[in-house]
Amino acid sequence: MRITALSGGIGGARFIRGLLRHLAPRRNESGVAAHEVSVIGNTADDISLFGLRVCPDLDTLMYTLGAGIDDARGWGRSDEGWRAKEELAAYGAEPGWFGLGDRDLATHIVRTQLLAAGHPLSSVTARLCARWRPGVRLLPMSDDRIETHIVIADPEEPTGRRTVHFQEYWVRMQAAVPALEVIPVGIATSVPAPGVLDAIADTDLVLLPPSNPVVSIGTILGVPGIRDAVARTRAPVVGLSPIVRGAPVRGMADAVLAAIGVDSSAAAVAAHYGSRSAGGILDGWLVDEADTAAVQVVEGLGIACRAVPLLMHDVATTAAMAGEALAMAGRIRA
Amino acid sequence: MRITALSGGIGGARFIRGLLRHLAPRRNESGVAAHEVSVIGNTADDISLFGLRVCPDLDTLMYTLGAGIDDARGWGRSDEGWRAKEELAAYGAEPGWFGLGDRDLATHIVRTQLLAAGHPLSSVTARLCARWRPGVRLLPMSDDRIETHIVIADPEEPTGRRTVHFQEYWVRMQAAVPALEVIPVGIATSVPAPGVLDAIADTDLVLLPPSNPVVSIGTILGVPGIRDAVARTRAPVVGLSPIVRGAPVRGMADAVLAAIGVDSSAAAVAAHYGSRSAGGILDGWLVDEADTAAVQVVEGLGIACRAVPLLMHDVATTAAMAGEALAMAGRIRA
Numbered sequence: 001m002r003i004t005a006l007s008g009g010i011g012g013a014r015f016i017r018g019l020l021r022h023l024a025p026r027r028n029e030s031g032v033a034a035h036e037v038s039v040i041g042n043t044a045d046d047i048s049l050f051g052l053r054v055c056p057d058l059d060t061l062m063y064t065l066g067a068g069i070d071d072a073r074g075w076g077r078s079d080e081g082w083r084a085k086e087e088l089a090a091y092g093a094e095p096g097w098f099g100l101g102d103r104d105l106a107t108h109i110v111r112t113q114l115l116a117a118g119h120p121l122s123s124v125t126a127r128l129c130a131r132w133r134p135g136v137r138l139l140p141m142s143d144d145r146i147e148t149h150i151v152i153a154d155p156e157e158p159t160g161r162r163t164v165h166f167q168e169y170w171v172r173m174q175a176a177v178p179a180l181e182v183i184p185v186g187i188a189t190s191v192p193a194p195g196v197l198d199a200i201a202d203t204d205l206v207l208l209p210p211s212n213p214v215v216s217i218g219t220i221l222g223v224p225g226i227r228d229a230v231a232r233t234r235a236p237v238v239g240l241s242p243i244v245r246g247a248p249v250r251g252m253a254d255a256v257l258a259a260i261g262v263d264s265s266a267a268a269v270a271a272h273y274g275s276r277s278a279g280g281i282l283d284g285w286l287v288d289e290a291d292t293a294a295v296q297v298v299e300g301l302g303i304a305c306r307a308v309p310l311l312m313h314d315v316a317t318t319a320a321m322a323g324e325a326l327a328m329a330g331r332i333r334a
Numbered sequence: 335m336r337i338t339a340l341s342g343g344i345g346g347a348r349f350i351r352g353l354l355r356h357l358a359p360r361r362n363e364s365g366v367a368a369h370e371v372s373v374i375g376n377t378a379d380d381i382s383l384f385g386l387r388v389c390p391d392l393d394t395l396m397y398t399l400g401a402g403i404d405d406a407r408g409w410g411r412s413d414e415g416w417r418a419k420e421e422l423a424a425y426g427a428e429p430g431w432f433g434l435g436d437r438d439l440a441t442h443i444v445r446t447q448l449l450a451a452g453h454p455l456s457s458v459t460a461r462l463c464a465r466w467r468p469g470v471r472l473l474p475m476s477d478d479r480i481e482t483h484i485v486i487a488d489p490e491e492p493t494g495r496r497t498v499h500f501q502e503y504w505v506r507m508q509a510a511v512p513a514l515e516v517i518p519v520g521i522a523t524s525v526p527a528p529g530v531l532d533a534i535a536d537t538d539l540v541l542l543p544p545s546n547p548v549v550s551i552g553t554i555l556g557v558p559g560i561r562d563a564v565a566r567t568r569a570p571v572v573g574l575s576p577i578v579r580g581a582p583v584r585g586m587a588d589a590v591l592a593a594i595g596v597d598s599s600a601a602a603v604a605a606h607y608g609s610r611s612a613g614g615i616l617d618g619w620l621v622d623e624a625d626t627a628a629v630q631v632v633e634g635l636g637i638a639c640r641a642v643p644l645l646m647h648d649v650a651t652t653a654a655m656a657g658e659a660l661a662m663a664g665r666i667r668a
Contacts, residue, residue, distance in 0.1 A: 051447040081417045087440030091465055093447075102436040106421030113385040113427075131425055 004038045004203040004235075006141075008216025009045075009057040010074040011242060011250055011312075013064035015209035018318025020065065020135050022326070037136040038199040040226075042211070043121065044141075044148040044184045044219035047167045049098055050088065052108035053115055056167075057216065058125055058140060059107060066132030074250075077103040097172040122193040139199060141220045144190035148215050150256070151181035166215060175252035179259035184219045192225050200229040205329045208239030208282075210249060210310065213269050214256040221281070230281045236332040238284035238325045239273060241266035244310055245290050267294040275302035284328040286310060286321070304332055338372045338533045338569075339541040340475075342550025343379075343391040344408040345576060345584055345646075347398035349543035352652025354399065354469050356660070371470040372533040374560075376545070377455065378475075378482040378518045378553035381501045383432055384422065386442035387449055390501075391550065392459055392474060393441060400466030408584075411437035431506040456527040473533060475554045478524035482549055484590070485515035500549060509586035513593035518553045526559050534563040539663045542573030542616075544583060544644065547603050548590040555615070564615045570666040572618040572659045573607060575600035578644055579624045601628040609636035618662040620644060620655070638666055 005016055016039055023035045042057045056075065063069040063077060070078045080101035089096050100108065107128060114124040120143040129138050150169040154162035161180060169175060200206060211217050221227040230237060242253055243266045254264040262272045266287040274280020282303045287294045288310035298305035306328060312318040339350055350373055357369045376391045390409065397403040397411060404412045414435035423430050434442065441462060448458040454477040463472050484503040488496035495514060503509060534540060545551050555561040564571060576587055577600045588598040596606045600621040608614020616637045621628045622644035632639035640662060646652040 050443045081415045083415045083436035084440045087437045091444045093444050102417035103421045106418045109384045110425045110427050
């Protein structure tokens with residue numbers, strides 16, 4: 001089976017690790033994996049720091065699936081050191097609020113050098129993955145530069161508003177002030193990276209992991225052509241709610257959901273994506289067992305829905321979640 | 335007193351640290367240092383690695399004088415880590431033979447970013463030194479890119495010769511094959527960095543530390559205008575032999591001396607620099623006490639010469655060496 005997932009960072013990466021665990025025993029007789037998984041990674045929270053190109057979501061996917069992640073932190077490398085960061089701070093280099101570990105730095109150095117040599121991000125990502133062997137084909141959503149910016153209130157500005165880079169909002173400000181607007185700069189003129197549209201069209205299942213519906217899945221869908229491809233693929237499209245009991249499982253998705261006028265609930269996010277039968281992108285939606293009440297609401301939208309455990313306590317529970325998503329796809333297909 | 339030194343990396347840096355120790359007690363009544371030391375650093379062994387601009391001699395000077403050096407190794411940072419290097423190797427990034435430590439990396443990242451923003455190397459060096467407070471004014475010999483290349487024999491090439499970057503010759507090949515030619519690429523069209531010519535003209539003493547006469551002091555003197563400024567300054571010019579008992583005290587100076595047809599001896603290096611009275615640049619020359627026989631030869635060239643201990647065992651013995659150089663300058667001036 002061919003599976004294509006659209007993914008942000010930590011949540012998406014952990015889900016896909018669970019998916020691979022779920023699929024692992026299912027190999028054909030010659031021991032070759034019976035499944036091909038493509039992951040279209042969000043690149044709209046990419047940022048240039050200290051002259052280096054940093055792709056947080058692609059790296060989190062690569063490290064998580066390549067067994068290089070710091071699992072407790074959820075991002076960055078295991079056995080990480082912080083000497084370079086200490087020195088950058090001693091030099092007064094800005095920004096001081098973004099943590100680049102010593103091992104992680106090497107990834108950004110290699111990427112930056114390859115990009116400077118003219119390789120597109122998709123090729124660079126393939127080169128980096130040649131080392132990490134993540135077990136999936138990892139595709140950036142686009143080779144074009146797209147960077148999400150967030151508009152926040154600032155009474156000191158003449159307009160009363162100020163725009164900050166998504167990373168500054170997320171990492172430095174911890175999304176502690178309301179996001180008034182989410183602007184993925186560069187997205188309107190971007191094109192999907194090579195292979196992205198085909199991975200959506202020629203697949204047996206499209207999965208939306210429990211990633212941020214606005215600044216992760218939302219920006220991927222915002223690249224011209226991608227939402228259309230998801231809406232038109234012959235494969236079923238099944239998503240997993242990142243919202244449990246009215247709050248994001250991880251991260252601060254509620255802060256950016258409010259900016260686009262979507263309630264922080266499993267049903268509201270499903271309604272935001274919409275039913276494929278009504279011009280949206282979802283055939284199926286999994287909500288957490290704590291949100292059983294949402295099932296009927298979501299099914300009322302024309303989206304198959306089931307309540308199952310959606311907390312990714314460990315790889316085994318996450319694999320079970322992936323199994324539920326595959327089972328739902330099977331029912332939709334039948 | 336104003337002192338200006340022309341310096342390479344390890345040997346020069348250690349000598350200047352000794353000089354500062356020698357000068358330290360000599361402060362005026364208000365506690366202000368009674369001496370101003372300018373150091374013109376060699377930049378011809380600079381290299382771009384992994385997209386980062388590395389200035390080994392400037393960094394060795396900065397770290398040594400700013401108490402950040404790994405003293406045992408002589409180069410790079412104390413309390414250094416090598417995680418980024420490990421990762422670069424795991425990615426197969428070339429070259430693998432140049433060791434960039436995690437702390438050291440931050441210096442190159444900051445420098446590269448400032449250079450990319452349009453700041454000349456001299457300004458960038460001043461910015462880096464604002465942190466290190468090396469106790470000297472550190473000036474790169476030039477803001478222009480100059481990189482020494484070494485011609486070596488290679489029977490596999492149609493010409494029988496091959497040209498490698500100085501760092502490849504020095505670090506990877508350990509100068510184990512003869513250098514046929516030394517080519518400081520870019521030097522002919524370079525100009526001295528701001529302040530360099532003034533630091534030589536308006537000073538009370540010019541010192542040539544025991545640095546490499548070819549690829550360190552030689553390249554500094556090769557920047558158009560610098561040799562002339564040294565030849566014409568009203569200050570005495572005193573050098574210290576990097577060759578003791580016919581061999582370099584440290585490094586592999588003999589390999590590159592042979593390339594320019596100079597014997598590996600304290601007297602031959604003095605003759606190579608030449609007496610100022612005969613169009614050269616030296617007024618005085620210190621040789622090691624093991625090379626007493628050289629004194630008469632050097633004095634025969636019209637260069638004041640004395641044999642004193644020239645092995646830099648520690649900062650105290652190095653300070654004594656610096657004291658000998660200052661004493662010789664005093665005798666020349668008198």
